[in-house]
Amino acid sequence: xxxxxxxxxxxxxxxxxxxxxxxxxxxxxxxxxxxxxxxxxxxxxxxxxxxxxxxxxxxxxxxxxxxxxxxxxxxxxxxxxxxxxxxxxxxxxxxxxxxxxxxxxxxxxxxxxxxxxxxxxxxxxxxxxxxxxxxxxxxxxxxxxxxxxxxxxxxxxxxxxxxxxxxxxxxxxxxxxxxxxxxxxxxxxxxxxxxxxxxxxxxxxxxxxxxxxxxxxxxxxxxxxxxxxxxxxxxxxxxxxxxxxxxxxxxxxxxxxxxxxxxxxxxxxxxxxxxxxxxxxxxxxxxxxxxxxxxxxxxxxxxxxxxxxxxxxxxxxxxxxxxxxxxxxxxxxxxxxxxxxxxxxxxxxxxxxxxxxxxxxxxxxxxxxxxxxxxxxxxxxxxxxxxxxxxxxxxxxxxxxxxxxxxxxxxxxxxxx
Numbered sequence: 001x002x003x004x005x006x007x008x009x010x011x012x013x014x015x016x017x018x019x020x021x022x023x024x025x026x027x028x029x030x031x032x033x034x035x036x037x038x039x040x041x042x043x044x045x046x047x048x049x050x051x052x053x054x055x056x057x058x059x060x061x062x063x064x065x066x067x068x069x070x071x072x073x074x075x076x077x078x079x080x081x082x083x084x085x086x087x088x089x090x091x092x093x094x095x096x097x098x099x100x101x102x103x104x105x106x107x108x109x110x111x112x113x114x115x116x117x118x119x120x121x122x123x124x125x126x127x128x129x130x131x132x133x134x135x136x137x138x139x140x141x142x143x144x145x146x147x148x149x150x151x152x153x154x155x156x157x158x159x160x161x162x163x164x165x166x167x168x169x170x171x172x173x174x175x176x177x178x179x180x181x182x183x184x185x186x187x188x189x190x191x192x193x194x195x196x197x198x199x200x201x202x203x204x205x206x207x208x209x210x211x212x213x214x215x216x217x218x219x220x221x222x223x224x225x226x227x228x229x230x231x232x233x234x235x236x237x238x239x240x241x242x243x244x245x246x247x248x249x250x251x252x253x254x255x256x257x258x259x260x261x262x263x264x265x266x267x268x269x270x271x272x273x274x275x276x277x278x279x280x281x282x283x284x285x286x287x288x289x290x291x292x293x294x295x296x297x298x299x300x301x302x303x304x305x306x307x308x309x310x311x312x313x314x315x316x317x318x319x320x321x322x323x324x325x326x327x328x329x330x331x332x333x334x335x336x337x338x339x340x341x342x343x344x345x346x347x348x349x350x351x352x353x354x355x356x357x358x359x360x361x362x363x364x365x366x367x368x369x370x371x372x373x374x375x376x377x378x379x380x381x382x383x384x385x386x387x388x389x390x391x392x393x394x395x396x397x398x399x400x401x402x403x404x405x406x407x408x409x410x411x412x413x414x415x416x417x
Contacts, residue, residue, distance in 0.1 A: 025060040033412035041402035051079040052133035072096040127299030159183035197232040222247035235266040256293040273328040281321020281350040321350025337371040359388025382409040
């Protein structure tokens with residue numbers, strides 16, 4: 001059924017794209033990436049090879065100058081994942097589908113409702129993870145107003161385990177109808193731009209996982225409140241971000257923080273930079289308070305090394321937190337189809353482990369981009385990771401002591417229409 005729907009949308013979009021109705025917009029994207037994965041820190045094991053592909057097709061329409069309609073279909077796959085060459089994997093999905101209304105009832109507020117991507121600020125806290133071959137989208141509603149700042153207020157449903165009731169029969173209703181099965185996210189994001197070179201954001205969001213623990217408390221009730229600042233002073237620029245988390249997870253109170261500071265300086269066709277990120281962690285001996293910052297909805301690939309050892313934070317740090325000191329070098333020649341970058345990270349945990357270890361290791365990332373044409377970019381990346389004690393312990397098995405340098409490389413094509 002999904003394939004039939006996708007085919008109908010494709011044919012309809014092709015027809016409207018050729019029409020003279022300027023209100024219709026057809027767009028598409030294909031992202032194809034081949035990777036060689038040797039990130040397990042063992043030269044005795046075989047590197048893994050795989051290719052992933054993401055295909056998107058979208059249709060947009062403006063109606064009556066105050067209503068926009070947008071639908072985006074997506075297929076995400078790993079090459080060779082079908083059982084045979086004569087079978088298919090039914091993985092076509094609705095990545096985005098929403099309507100946006102401009103100032104309904106004359107109220108100076110715009111409304112977007114449905115399924116959509118969300119990108120705020122640097123995407124450290126909320127981002128669509130465009131690198132991933134699936135990508136992130138949310139279900140919910142966003143209200144936008146622009147009095148003297150741009151303000152978004154959103155209400156999102158992250159997960160709902162309650163079965164939909166189509167027929168209101170008495171057998172479907174009981175004393176504790178599972179409102180406890182809903183996982184929601186509510187928040188706001190305010191942005192103010194000063195003289196086009198200084199941007200300040202203030203934000204807050206509250207996560208509510210109503211599934212109950214054995215002590216009849218919510219599994220998670222956590223607020224995140226923070227700010228970021230981006231400023232440019234000629235060839236010098238800086239970025240500061242900070243957030244604090246509070247609330248409860250089960251029977252434990254939450255008290256956690258994130259702080260990030262970055263500096264950049266342009267010299268002719270080069271940009272050099274340095275920075276540090278601190279994500280708080282929990283002392284292994286702590287039993288009453290949870291102190292690990294959860295970066296659950298950010299585009300973590302952008303910040304904590306391209307090898308993606310720290311995508312699932314706090315899970316990938318074993319709740320110990322993360323300290324990342326890094327340096328960056330970018331080559332951005334004018335009137336050239338090429339640009340390149342090098343990034344070096346020193347990763348440590350914020351809290352020591354049970355055996356008093358705190359080093360994750362060091363990572364070097366090299367990236368080369370080639371602009372094939374105005375809609376297509378080819379990217380090569382290569383990275384190595386020298387493991388510290390925490391990584392050696394985490395990856396080692398009874399058969400192998402994994403202490404070798406990890407490596408990873410890829411070649412990616414992204415084409416947009």
